[in-house]
Amino acid sequence: MSVESSSHFDAIVIGSGIGGLVTATQLAAKGARVLVLESYLIPGGSAGYFERNGYRFDVGASMIFGFGDRGTTNLLTRALEAVDTSIETIPDPVQIHYHLPEDLELKVHREYEDFVGELSALFPHEKEGIRKFYDECWRVFNCLNAMELLSLEEPRYLMRVFFQHPLACLGLVKYLPQNVGDIARRYIKDPTLLKFIDIECYCWSVVPAELTPMINAGMVFSDRHYGGINYPKGGVGQIAQKLVEGLEKKGSTILYKSRVKRILVENNRAVGVELVNNTRYYGDRIVSNATRWNTFQSLLPEEMLPASEERWQKRYQKSPSFVSLHLGVDASVLPEGTECHHILLENWEKMEESHGTIFVSIPTLLDPDLAPSGHHIIHTFTPSWINEWKGLSYSDYNAKKEEVADRIINRLEAIFPGLNAGLDYQEVGTPRTHRRFLNRQDGTYGPIPQRKLLGLLGMPFNRTAIPGLYCVGDSTFPGQGLNAVAFSGFACAHRIAVDLGL
Numbered sequence: 119m120s121v122e123s124s125s126h127f128d129a130i131v132i133g134s135g136i137g138g139l140v141t142a143t144q145l146a147a148k149g150a151r152v153l154v155l156e157s158y159l160i161p162g163g164s165a166g167y168f169e170r171n172g173y174r175f176d177v178g179a180s181m182i183f184g185f186g187d188r189g190t191t192n193l194l195t196r197a198l199e200a201v202d203t204s205i206e207t208i209p210d211p212v213q214i215h216y217h218l219p220e221d222l223e224l225k226v227h228r229e230y231e232d233f234v235g236e237l238s239a240l241f242p243h244e245k246e247g248i249r250k251f252y253d254e255c256w257r258v259f260n261c262l263n264a265m266e267l268l269s270l271e272e273p274r275y276l277m278r279v280f281f282q283h284p285l286a287c288l289g290l291v292k293y294l295p296q297n298v299g300d301i302a303r304r305y306i307k308d309p310t311l312l313k314f315i316d317i318e319c320y321c322w323s324v325v326p327a328e329l330t331p332m333i334n335a336g337m338v339f340s341d342r343h344y345g346g347i348n349y350p351k352g353g354v355g356q357i358a359q360k361l362v363e364g365l366e367k368k369g370s371t372i373l374y375k376s377r378v379k380r381i382l383v384e385n386n387r388a389v390g391v392e393l394v395n396n397t398r399y400y401g402d403r404i405v406s407n408a409t410r411w412n413t414f415q416s417l418l419p420e421e422m423l424p425a426s427e428e429r430w431q432k433r434y435q436k437s438p439s440f441v442s443l444h445l446g447v448d449a450s451v452l453p454e455g456t457e458c459h460h461i462l463l464e465n466w467e468k469m470e471e472s473h474g475t476i477f478v479s480i481p482t483l484l485d486p487d488l489a490p491s492g493h494h495i496i497h498t499f500t501p502s503w504i505n506e507w508k509g510l511s512y513s514d515y516n517a518k519k520e521e522v523a524d525r526i527i528n529r530l531e532a533i534f535p536g537l538n539a540g541l542d543y544q545e546v547g548t549p550r551t552h553r554r555f556l557n558r559q560d561g562t563y564g565p566i567p568q569r570k571l572l573g574l575l576g577m578p579f580n581r582t583a584i585p586g587l588y589c590v591g592d593s594t595f596p597g598q599g600l601n602a603v604a605f606s607g608f609a610c611a612h613r614i615a616v617d618l619g620l
């Protein structure tokens with residue numbers, strides 16, 4: 119589709135990650151005229167997909183929260199509904215099958231009691247502490263799940279939810295500055311069990327319990343048993359595709375291959391954007407779904423870096439990126455009863471190290487149509503820093519990719535014997551790949567605290583110090599995760615709609 123560059127929009131959204139698309143569709147549903155500019159060929163960002171040799175691979179996100187059918191925290195279901203669309207999803211009976219040091223093997227079942235029972239059987243002396251810890255996570259979740267989730271920067275909304283749900287609001291105020299580690303240690307003493315709580319956090323927050331905000335843990339540790347983990351039929355890419363369909367039905371527009379070079383600022387106010395081909399578009403409100411580092415260091419001139427962003431950059435650093443292997447394998451590699459998501463760690467000391475923890479996702483166990491018949495997809499990834507991949511010649515880079523991939527596959531042989539022999543297709547992505555295709559500085563997975571902070575209190579909301587400019591996505595409250603960036607999209611659109619008087 120083409121649009122006149124002279125036309126004026128209510129809002130321009132830079133980037134079509136789930137954060138950007140939820141903002142755009144929420145605004146379009148309220149009658150706003152929105153333009154989304156995406157540098158890649160298809161929408162979705164980290165939640166995109168690509169096809170090779172009959173396999174449809176998810177780029178990143180694969181363990182999907184937010185597709186529940188009740189409560190208020192099912193934000194992906196709600197985002198799709200707002201533009202009159204929906205997605206068929208397939209419930210995952212187990213969130214994660216953990217393969218941990220000292221032969222600690224356990225599954226996080228969708229049924230809460232099954233999970234707590236299995237964990238308590240492994241740590242019988244901590245039965246009471248386990249129950250108390252996870253019950254406290256439910257208290258956070260129940261507060262969130264009682265109220266409509268919108269912009270915390272809108273005082274009238276805050277007053278309304280406070281009068282409607284005073285106890286839930288006070289509960290959230292109590293948990294906002296807290297981290298998981300402090301609460302876990304209140305109830306649990308066994309050092310191995312505390313390490314387990316660390317990896318329970320690390321696998322989505324990329325930091326141990328000590329640094330993980332309690333509000334986010336309340337969401338993750340409870341919603342996996344409430345709304346559950348549900349995989350979208352046709353692959354994760356469907357979420358963005360459907361949101362785009364809804365956006366267009368509401369009269370708004372997305373343009374692909376449209377990389378924004380800079381945000382246009384007049385009289386200190388963001389008024390538009392300029393693409394790499396020099397086309398300019400103007401709008402009342404500009405929303406950046408690029409990371410805050412990209413937004414304030416690449417899309418705006420250096421001298422405009424607001425003091426508030428400088429302070430944020432001192433509190434938060436870029437998390438590592440990932441090495442990702444997208445594998446096609448013969449179905450015989452996976453024994454009957456294999457679970458969809460696995461975490462492999464052989465040594466607790468290496469949990470946070472580069473290439474320490476290995477994540478595995480096998481979406482074809484839920485949706486076999488994503489691979490040719492008789493085959494499965496194994497998407498496996500492990501944290502890795504961009505520095506490990508810098509300054510290599512073309513051939514050294516490729517050789518290093520092969521070498522790292524071989525090491526990961528050999529380690530995975532412990533869970534999937536015969537994996538190496540059963541390989542049918544292999545594609546290796548590195549932090550450089552993530553930087554290049556997702557436009558994320560250093561390929562980062564998102565912000566992580568530089569040191570222990572007060573829970574979520576230090577995460578910025580959607581407005582920025584530059585009038586007319588908003589941020590959305592995983593470098594805004596409450597951080598990484600599709601359901602989290604969907605929240606950020608709801609909040610951003612709500613604040614803009616109020617600002618525009620919609």
Ligand SMILES: NC(=O)c1ccc[n+]([C@@H]2O[C@H](COP(=O)([O-])OP(=O)(O)OC[C@H]3O[C@@H](n4cnc5c(N)ncnc54)[C@H](O)[C@@H]3O)[C@@H](O)[C@H]2O)c1
Pocket residue numbers: 132133134135136137138155156157158161162163164165178179180181182376377378379407408409412555556557558563564590591592593597598599600603
């Ligand atoms: N659940 C999981 O399994 C899992 C796994 C990996 C990642 N994730 C998370 O998924 C979340 C999705 O995040 P998001 O919405 O913040 O963003 P995103 O990074 O997914 O998307 C940003 C989009 O903006 C585009 N873009 C960036 N700069 C641009 C520019 N200058 N011009 C035009 N387009 C530009 C990119 O191409 C991309 O499509 C992240 O939190 C990520 O950490 C989840």
Ligand SMILES: CC(C)=CCC/C(C)=C/C=C/C(C)=C/C=C/C(C)=C/C=C/C=C(C)/C=C/C=C(C)/C=C/C=C(\C)CCC=C(C)C
Pocket residue numbers: 180181183214262267268270276277279280287288290291321322323333334335337338459460461477478479596597598599600601602605
């Ligand atoms: C008024 C007054 C007084 C007061 C007020 C207060 C209030 C209201 C407050 C509020 C708050 C809020 C709303 C909050 C919110 C929050 C949220 C929404 C959150 C969310 C979260 C989510 C999350 C974190 C998620 C995540 C996830 C993830 C990240 C995932 C990941 C995954 C992966 C990586 C995977 C791996 C694995 C394998 C493969 C195995």
